[in-house]
Amino acid sequence: MEHILHMAYTGYAYPNETVLPWSALIVVYPYITGLVAGAFVISALYKLFNIKVFEPVAHFALLVALCCIVFVPVPLLLHLGHPERALEAMMTPHWSSAFVMFSYFFSFYTILLIVENWFTFRPHAVHMSQHGKSALSRGFYKVVALGSTDLSPKAMAYDEKWMYWLAVIGLPAACGLHGYVGFVFGSVKAREWWSSDLMPVIFILSAVISGSALLLILYPISCKLRKVAIDLACQKALAKTLWGFLIVTLVLEGLELLSMFYRRVEGIDWIARFIAGPLHFTYVDLQWGCGLGALVLLTALVVFRARGRALVAVSMVAGLLVLTEVLMMRWNVVIGGQEISKTLKGMLHYAPPLFGKEGLLVSGAILTLPMIALSIMARLFPPFHDKPADAVPETAK
Amino acid sequence: MSDDAKNPDLPRRSFIRLIGKWTVVAGALSVGVETMKHLPTAAASESIISRYPPQGPVPGYNWLDHHWAFAVDATRCIGCLRCVEACKIENDVPFNPYNTRTWVERYVYLDGEKEPHVDSIDDPRDIAAAGTRMNYRFADLYEGQKVDQAFFIPKLCNHCTNPTCVEVCPTGASYQTPDGVVLIDKTYCIGCRYCVQACPYGARYFNEQTNTADKCTWCYHRITKGMKTACVEACPTHARKIGDLKDPNSDVSVFIRENRVQVLKPEMGNQPNVFYVGLNKDVC
Structure with a gap:
């Protein structure tokens, strides 16, 4: 069994702990799930809270959520020892497991997203099934439209009603979905670094910030690619939303750490050594550095009322920082949690392999899949109502 | 129209x-x-028993007549690690120091130091001393140093009354038998490793031969046939004992009655069923 990747450690760790149970693949899983929930929240802000300024990205956000959610099972299935038995978790569920509830939330939410996207893009599918350039294209859209070709005002009003109610159900489902991901970790009392009531809340909030940050980056890029002007009001609203949620997220993350030290939980000495040592780069430098950096940028953007190119550039950099912050947060929770030994008398040192199923390359490749899917889906189902560039009102200018 | x-x-x-x-x-x-x-009810334990037929999986063995428990007299353990080897052979546990169903920890307090030095079979120095992965031994690490106190603590699955590993298992592949043993159905385990995370005692590991979770079964295949576990059989000092709590004269019943026993990490609320004598405050 020479191929077992065991970890070196300082202090003392149980023998079985020296093989990492959850690798980088399990970092990717909550990250993509968070993007789904976050993007959906933005579309719901438009649909449910009537925040009209999000109109340019509302459909796009739904498409982003759909393209992300279909890849959520990929890292999980790759990680399972017996992926062929994966459905047992739902067919013969063991109800006390957080994984089971996650599976149901996930399946329900995937179906909801597919249906909501179908209603959203049905008019386009109907249009293309009649006016598509080739027979193949017309046939494809005909299948997508499921034979529902009525675009009369009455039918559209009916669709609207469906979409509204799907958003009403979808918002708590999105929060439930990602809250449960947080619960998967927060409920493990055996791990001091995970065991926290704040974990589900922090996961929900970090999901919202990662989703809005992704849109903050993708929306201007998509505008450049389509050669249309960016709706600056929308971009600014996204930045402000990110700013607000980021403040709450960072405060909660800080409070969680503070509470751990203030209560002097068992093994706090090793946790302090861990943060000062192996976790310093990913936790202090990257997670907190990027988080606080984004906060400074977004605060400046709001206070100095940035506009035009400055607004786009600064918000995109802040978005990138937030995406890094959240990715590092997932890494520090999943990997970091396992590096603090359950003995509370030592810490393990995980050196992630580059190659192999559990390696960084595979995890990185999985992270790019939703973006590839999105670039295809956005061509098949254009989520933007393009107008000539000069006709776009740049209200924030 | x-x-x-x-x-x-x-x-x-x-x-x-x-x-x-x-x-x-x-x-x-x-x-x-x-x-x-x-949902748990007032008669939860009753209902668990009533869910099972009297006849267990082993012919001629009624699992409703037994309740197994384990005892460790740590003051008797000499750290020979015969238990670890016996377990690996008996239960087809991978022969490496990183996957194990049972292990022994050595605690050494050097003169003038407050914190103990702890090591076990996975310590690189002990691996080097053994020279092979088929045998395990503690290296002579403290030669020439003044040792204030030293002792060994054997560890294994605690077969908890409230097992967190069973709680988190998404399929029910990890389950509790009515005679108090926590087992894994390897034909049903999906290999998610959630149970490995959830065990506070580090008793579970992922078996790369079966691609499932794995852990100590208290040699269920032996105890249900009236035999002792492999580690108990191999222990030369009788530091380990397996017994039936429903039999007042079993080794464990007598041990619990005659000693002031402790369990590991009682604050976890798992209610472990491995009872120790000879722990101290630093045992993790």
Whole structure:
């Protein structure tokens, strides 16, 4: 069994702990799930809270959520020892497991997203099934439209009603979905670094910030690619939303750490050594550095009322920082949690392999899949109502 | 002309709506009923027993007549690690120091130091001393140093009364038998490793030969046939004992009665069923 990747450690760790149970693949899983929930929240802000300024990205956000959610099972299935038995978790569920509830939330939410996207893009599918350039294209859209070709005002009003109610159900489902991901970790009392009531809340909030940050980056890029002007009001609203949620997220993350030290939980000495040592780069430098950096940028953007190119550039950099912050947060929770030994008398040192199923390359490749899917889906189902560039009102200018 | 005739989509839409409504109602009902079935009740332990037939999986063995427990007299352990080797051979546990169903920890307090030095079979120095992965031994690490106190603590699965590993298992592949043993159905385990995370004692590992979770079974295949576990058989000092709590004269019943026993990490609330004598405050 020479191929077992065991970890070196300082202090003392149980023998079985020296093989990492959850690798980088399990970092990717909550990250993509968070993007789904976050993007959906933005579309719901438009649909449910009537925040009209999000109109340019509302459909796009739904498409982003759909393209992300279909890849959520990929890292999980790759990680399972017996992926062929994966459905047992739902067919013969063991109800006390957080994984089971996650599976149901996930399946329900995937179906909801597919249906909501179908209603959203049905008019386009109907249009293309009649006016598509080739027979193949017309046939494809005909299948997508499921034979529902009525675009009369009455039918559209009916669709609207469906979409509204799907958003009403979808918002708590999105929060439930990602809250449960947080619960998967927060409920493990055996791990001091995970065991926290704040974990589900922090996961929900970090999901919202990662989703809005992704849109903050993708929306201007998509505008450049389509050669249309960016709706600056929308971009600014996204930045402000990110700013607000980021403040709450960072405060909660800080409070969680503070509470751990203030209560002097068992093994706090090793946790302090861990943060000062192996976790310093990913936790202090990257997670907190990027988080606080984004906060400074977004605060400046709001206070100095940035506009035009400055607004786009600064918000995109802040978005990138937030995406890094959240990715590092997932890494520090999943990997970091396992590096603090359950003995509370030592810490393990995980050196992630580059190659192999559990390696960084595979995890990185999985992270790019939703973006590839999105670039295809956005061509098949254009989520933007393009107008000539000069006709776009740049209200924030 | 009726609306339906004008709009061929409407009957389909009403149908979809009807199906949607009934799916939601049926789903809610089934989840509700299933949840009710699994809610803990005052007679939870009674109901667990009543769910099982008297005849267990082993012919001639009635699992309702037994309740197994384990005892460790750490003051007797000499750290020979014969238990670890016996377990690996008996249970086909991978021969490496990183996957194990049982292990022994050595605690050494050097003169003038407050914190103990702890090591076990996975310590690189002990691996080097053994020279092979088929045998395990503690290296002579403290030669020439003044040792204030030193002792060994054997470890294994605690077969908890409230096992967190069973709680988190998404399929029920990890389960509790009515005679107090926590087992894994390897034909059913999906290999998610959630149980490995959830065990506070580090007793579980992922077996790369079977691609499932694995852990100590208290040699269930032996104790149900009236034999002792492999580690108990191999222990030269009788530091380990397996016994039936329903038999007042079993080794463990007597041990618990005659000693002031302790368990590991009682604050976890798992209610372990491995009872120790000879622990101290630093044992993790």
